[in-house]
Amino acid sequence: MTRIIGSLAEIATDYDVLFCDLWGCVHNGITAYPAAIAALQEFRRGGGQVCLMTNAPRPAAQVEASFGRLGIPRDAWDVIVTSGDAAQDAMFAGAVGHKVWHLGPAKDDAFFDVPPEWKDAPPIERVPLAEAEGIVCTGPFDEDTETPEDYRTRLMLARVEGLKLLCANPDIVVDLGERRIYCAGAIAEFYTDMGGDSLYFGKPHPPIYDLARRKLNLRDGARVLCIGDGIRTDIAGAVGEGLDSLFITGGLAAEHMGADVEAPEAPLLEEWLRPQMIMPTFAMGRLR
Known part of the structure; x- marks a missing residue:
């Protein structure tokens, strides 16, 4: 109890x-x-x-x-x-490859800054989805308007190609003041439900x-x-x-x-x- x-x-x-x-x-x-x-x-x-x-x-x-x-x-x-710290370690270790499609807003660009301990690792290159070895998801591109459903077509393509999705934030939703917004975890869950492979590193x-x-x-x-x-x-x-x-x-x-x-x-x-x-x-x- x-x-x-x-x-x-x-x-x-x-x-x-x-x-x-x-x-x-x-x-x-x-x-x-x-x-x-x-x-x-x-x-x-x-x-x-x-x-x-x-x-x-x-x-x-x-x-x-x-x-x-x-x-x-x-x-x-x-x-x-x-x-982000825990997921960064996995990304620079190559968990989803080194050419990745970044699914997330520009405010999360710092996720790709190279920490000192990874300065000698192969670089991570952000590329279009068609060229990607994997996906790094930090959230929707536009958290004010988008839901996981907006990514169905692109994620279906990724699943067919066998791309793994690294989820940098397992939260499903958060409340911004009085407004509820979707997080990367909602997209990763959506991808998993479609048959894709999502990797998680946060709570x-x-x-x-x-x-x-x-x-x-x-x-x-x-x-x-x-x-x-x-x-x-x-x-x-x-x-x-x-x-x-x-x-x-x-x-x-x-x-x-x-x-x-x-x-x-x-x-x-x-x-x-x-x-x-x-x-x-x-x-x-x-x-x-």
């Missing part, structure tokens, strides 16, 4: 480290949630470490560059780990968790709590890693949890979780 809590402070002393999702938990794509920032700062003041773990398809440095605009202060976190898949442990130099036995609003990414990933989880119900699932986004109703939460077949350790409306 998932325990509903009122604040992170209620359980903070039971954990050494937080693997905390960003979008939907710390910010809404436009501005940070002050109560969430305060909770992370308080956890660190108590001696804990905070890893901001995001399925953003961009390197950690680029994610950090947005924090000033969002209002996320430096004392709220220790390290940032992104799906809930192991590579991003391994990267977080390395960045934090975690010792064996460190007590980790995973925080997120994605039941099939953040919470499923925690379950897969054998870690406790805190489900933020006021994010993607808010409409199912009752009238007060800050206070999920226990019967509604239980009813919604039952068909998910995934049970978080804890739940709260918004991180605070």
Whole structure:
């Protein structure tokens, strides 16, 4: 049974480290949630470490560059780990070949910047789909208007050619303010349903968790709590890693949890979780 809590402070002393999702938990794509920032700062003041773990398809440095605009202060976190970091390693290692079709917006171009550790690797060349050895998907070209269905014809061609799709962001959707937009994970799922081969490196898949442990130099036995609003990414990933989880119900699932986004109703939460077949350790409306 998932325990509903009122604040992170209620359980903070039971954990050494937080693997905390960003979008939907710390910010809404436009501005940070002050109560969430305060909770992370308080956890660190108590001696804990905070890893901001995001399925953003961009390197950690680029994610950090947005924090000033969002209002996320430096004392709220220790390290940032992104799906982009983990997927970049796979791309430069040649997971989908070295001539790739980039399916994604121009804002994700930094994904192709060569990290120092890959400076001697064969270069990645972006080419048209007809010339590609594989696909690198960071999201729709136009996230304001497009859905996975808009790519059916091109993805059918890719499947016929046997191209693998590297998904740099396994999220299906995120909420940008009041607007819901599709992510790379929705396109990868669509491609898989068509019979294509999609490769994932962010939550809930192991590579991003391994990267977080390395960045934090975690010792064996460190007590980790995973925080997120994605039941099939953040919470499923925690379950897969054998870690406790805190489900933020006021994010993607808010409409199912009752009238007060800050206070999920226990019967509604239980009813919604039952068909998910995934049970978080804890739940709260918004991180605070």
